[in-house]
Amino acid sequence: MRFTKAHGLGNDFILVAESDAPEDVPAWARRLCDRHRGIGGDGLLLHAPAADGVRMRLINADGLEGEVSGNGVRCLAALAVSHDWAGDRHIVHTAAGPRAVTVARLTPGRFRVETDLGPPRLGSRDVPVALEPPRERVVDHRLQVAGQTLCVTATSMGNPHCAIFLDAPADDALVASLGPALEHHPFFPRRTNVEFVTVRGPGEIRVRFWERGVGPTQASGTGAASAVVAAVLRGGVSRRMRAVCDGGVLEVEWTSGGSVRQTGEAEIVFEGEWRAAADVGIS
Numbered sequence: 001m002r003f004t005k006a007h008g009l010g011n012d013f014i015l016v017a018e019s020d021a022p023e024d025v026p027a028w029a030r031r032l033c034d035r036h037r038g039i040g041g042d043g044l045l046l047h048a049p050a051a052d053g054v055r056m057r058l059i060n061a062d063g064l065e066g067e068v069s070g071n072g073v074r075c076l077a078a079l080a081v082s083h084d085w086a087g088d089r090h091i092v093h094t095a096a097g098p099r100a101v102t103v104a105r106l107t108p109g110r111f112r113v114e115t116d117l118g119p120p121r122l123g124s125r126d127v128p129v130a131l132e133p134p135r136e137r138v139v140d141h142r143l144q145v146a147g148q149t150l151c152v153t154a155t156s157m158g159n160p161h162c163a164i165f166l167d168a169p170a171d172d173a174l175v176a177s178l179g180p181a182l183e184h185h186p187f188f189p190r191r192t193n194v195e196f197v198t199v200r201g202p203g204e205i206r207v208r209f210w211e212r213g214v215g216p217t218q219a220s221g222t223g224a225a226s227a228v229v230a231a232v233l234r235g236g237v238s239r240r241m242r243a244v245c246d247g248g249v250l251e252v253e254w255t256s257g258g259s260v261r262q263t264g265e266a267e268i269v270f271e272g273e274w275r276a277a278a279d280v281g282i283s
Contacts, residue, residue, distance in 0.1 A: 001274045003032075004079055005039060008071030008266045010218030010247030014039050015079055018046040018057060026063030032274070033061040039274070042214045045072050047079070053090030053101075054080045060213030067159040068096035070117060070221015070250075074266040077101040078111035082268060096158025106265070114263045117222065120229045120254070121156035129154050130187050139233050146181040153230040157260065160188055160212070161226035163195040165234065169206045170196035172216070179210025193220065195227040204242045205231055218247030225260045228252040 004015040029044040046057040058066040080086040100116040124131040138154040194210040209220040224243035240253040250264040
């Protein structure tokens with residue numbers, strides 16, 4: 001089986017043709033993503049051709065399927081252009097819907113990709129969160145988490161997100177303690193991705209991530225987009241912002257009443273051949 005390893009600002013993926021996937025995809029994905037017994041990655045992207053681009057199926061490192069990944073979309077878009085499967089402008093089809101991309105080649109392995117992530121979903125039932133009666137927006141909602149009260153802003157970019165705003169960037173210990181507590185909190189029936197956000201000014205945020213089914217990651221495309229949306233909903237910032245992640249910077253713009261557009265790099269690191277038995281998985 002041939003595979004490609006790529007990353008978007010350190011958020012790394014293993015890309016494999018969907019036709020090569022075995023029957024037990026979750027166990028196989030866990031094995032491939034394992035950083036000691038496999039290739040290593042935050043997720044597995046299964047891809048297939050589409051008339052106007054490519055199709056993407058995301059399996060997180062824990063073997064559970066996700067709806068969409070902004071960094072994953074950029075990685076697959078870069079691969080499609082590098083192999084001439086698609087033109088510089090094409091569509092990446094995800095479980096959350098089509099995402100239009102524009103790809104610019106920087107070097108043979110590095111690409112700059114602009115993605116239309118679509119409009120955010122803000123209603124409590126659309127995120128979703130367990131809130132009755134439902135609300136049009138979930139901004140600074142008080143929630144009991146791990147013995148403390150947090151104010152969370154919940155949004156969706158096709159996958160659920162929750163942002164908490166801090167005066168200073170979260171350290172590793174805080175991410176490790178609150179990340180899983182929020183991901184599995186009953187307030188989020190489909191679990192959630194978590195963003196730890198510090199507003200540095202009207203045009204910039206510092207953000208760290210705990211990704212659903214993965215854990216801490218160096219960057220998150222949909223997470224950075226959701227963090228910007230959450231900051232705009234809270235007020236006092238621009239609709240066009242820099243999201244500074246551990247792995248680099250993503251440029252995000254949320255047009256009034258419209259789509260979230262995001263620009264960032266993706267790098268194809270290497271390609272190889274997986275030789276282990278397809279039926280070998282780890283629990």
